Amino acid sequence: MENNPAWSRRGFLGMGVGVLGAAGLAACGDSSESPSKVQPEVPQELIDAAASMKGSSMGMLSQKLYSTAANEALDSSVKKFADTTGTKIENSLVQADAGDVVAKIDAEVKGGVARDLAFMTDSRFVAQFQALGDLEDVTDVVQALTAKYGQPSAEATNFCVFDGKWFAIPYHFIGIGSFLRKDWMQDKGISPKDIYSWEELRDLCLEISDPTKRRFGWGMTVNRSGDGNGMIEALINAYGGSIASNDGRKVTFNSPETVQAVTFLGDIYTNSKYKPMLPPGIASWTDTSNNENWLAGILGYTRNQFSVYADSRTKKNPVHANTHVFSDCIGPATDNPLLLGQSQGFVVFKGAKNPALAKLLAQYLVSAPALLGVAKEAPGLVMPAWEKVWDADPFFTSGDPAFPMLRKITELKLPLNTKNGLTFPQKASAGQQAVGSAYVLTDMMQQVVQGAAPAQAVTDAHAKMVQIFNQQGLRQ
Numbered sequence: 001m002e003n004n005p006a007w008s009r010r011g012f013l014g015m016g017v018g019v020l021g022a023a024g025l026a027a028c029g030d031s032s033e034s035p036s037k038v039q040p041e042v043p044q045e046l047i048d049a050a051a052s053m054k055g056s057s058m059g060m061l062s063q064k065l066y067s068t069a070a071n072e073a074l075d076s077s078v079k080k081f082a083d084t085t086g087t088k089i090e091n092s093l094v095q096a097d098a099g100d101v102v103a104k105i106d107a108e109v110k111g112g113v114a115r116d117l118a119f120m121t122d123s124r125f126v127a128q129f130q131a132l133g134d135l136e137d138v139t140d141v142v143q144a145l146t147a148k149y150g151q152p153s154a155e156a157t158n159f160c161v162f163d164g165k166w167f168a169i170p171y172h173f174i175g176i177g178s179f180l181r182k183d184w185m186q187d188k189g190i191s192p193k194d195i196y197s198w199e200e201l202r203d204l205c206l207e208i209s210d211p212t213k214r215r216f217g218w219g220m221t222v223n224r225s226g227d228g229n230g231m232i233e234a235l236i237n238a239y240g241g242s243i244a245s246n247d248g249r250k251v252t253f254n255s256p257e258t259v260q261a262v263t264f265l266g267d268i269y270t271n272s273k274y275k276p277m278l279p280p281g282i283a284s285w286t287d288t289s290n291n292e293n294w295l296a297g298i299l300g301y302t303r304n305q306f307s308v309y310a311d312s313r314t315k316k317n318p319v320h321a322n323t324h325v326f327s328d329c330i331g332p333a334t335d336n337p338l339l340l341g342q343s344q345g346f347v348v349f350k351g352a353k354n355p356a357l358a359k360l361l362a363q364y365l366v367s368a369p370a371l372l373g374v375a376k377e378a379p380g381l382v383m384p385a386w387e388k389v390w391d392a393d394p395f396f397t398s399g400d401p402a403f404p405m406l407r408k409i410t411e412l413k414l415p416l417n418t419k420n421g422l423t424f425p426q427k428a429s430a431g432q433q434a435v436g437s438a439y440v441l442t443d444m445m446q447q448v449v450q451g452a453a454p455a456q457a458v459t460d461a462h463a464k465m466v467q468i469f470n471q472q473g474l475r476q
Contacts, residue, residue: 102132158425158428176306197330237331237424
């Protein structure tokens with residue numbers, strides 16, 4: 001994800017006011033038309049439903065995608081809806097990894113100046129906003145979409161439903177995966193596999209490294225970043241540790257399994273044996289750094305949303321043809337990867353000035369015609385969140401060799417289990433999501449890198465988590 005200022009304004013769309021210029025889109029490489037030319041039709045039933053709202057306006061927040069062209073494709077769809085319905089829609093970008101995004105939006109809601117609609121990553125934000133009382137019940141919209149498009153992605157149900165009510169509308173599935181340089185592996189006579197243990201991956205990354213050729217096998221930082229957070233938590237879960245209990249209410253972080261995982265990961269960054277596989281500056285990387293270094297062709301492995309894969313494909317980067325995609329790694333507590341993926345979910349904020357129009361716009365944007373332009377500019381990063389939308393266009397099912405794997409993830413039978421009784425996804429928890437926003441995991445690993453004993457770093461992180469859970473109303 002990109003590390004840019006938290007907010008950037010994109011101007012009013014519709015009613016004759018233009019979207020951002022599409023300069024540079026032609027260079028993005030995909031054979032599809034530029035989003036500035038693609039104007040997906042708005043279904044007549046939505047036009048009819050919006051008839052009484054002609055001349056009205058609303059505000060929308062879009063979580064910033066790594067692909068500028070994808071952001072512009074979304075603008076194109078929003079503009080089409082606004083033009084067709086005779087409404088004004090102001091669409092603004094929000095940087096989810098700014099750190100204070102929840103507090104900032106909560107203040108706007110409480111102050112009566114929030115946008116009407118936003119889409120945010122369900123597993124990272126929805127529970128926090130719902131716990132703060134910031135969200136409207138959108139069960140009616142989800143029921144209507146289910147009747148039309150079948151079931152949404154399996155993980156969305158876990159992170160968007162509270163007390164039997166939907167507080168977010170599944171928008172699009174976010175592909176998350178692990179990426180290896182298969183040409184570097186071939187140079188060493190190594191055949192790609194679909195599943196690796198974390199230990200196997202570490203050793204492979206060392207073997208394919210060659211600093212004299214600017215080949216660095218390990219492309220993940222433990223500095224403050226969403227990608228760092230995600231990697232650390234995934235590894236701990238694979239070892240049988242977790243931030244919280246399965247019900248999301250009790251901090252259970254300090255365990256032998258967690259200490260074992262942190263010890264393993266810390267060794268990668270502190271043991272001189274593994275120095276050849278660590279790229280220069282990795283200790284200070286931010287969220288865009290692994291993307292940039294992967295696309296520059298100097299990394300052998302990284303774990304990311306499909307933004308890096310999408311960018312290499314749309315810009316015809318030779319890295320794309322040399323990418324081996326696999327879902328994730330296993331650990332001592334797992335036989336299969338625990339990767340669930342994520343979804344973006346539309347939320348309607350309390351006090352919205354035009355909630356009815358916001359709900360209609362959400363129904364339009366989840367549809368295949370509106371989603372297609374965004375998906376083609378961010379292949380793998382933006383995929384359908386609804387069963388029948390997957391089958392509505394051949395691009396979604398066969399537009400890239402990685403897409404079938406992504407669809408399989410959306411249709412997993414959940415929960416996934418570890419050998420020691422953890423189930424994933426765990427119940428959506430404002431405490432757990434707030435821990436992620438506070439970068440407790442990356443700060444813990446920084447302690448280890450700087451010389452702290454893993455067991456002490458885990459103990460300190462556990463104490464911080466207890467504090468955060470208490471602040472979120474989950475008394476420990």
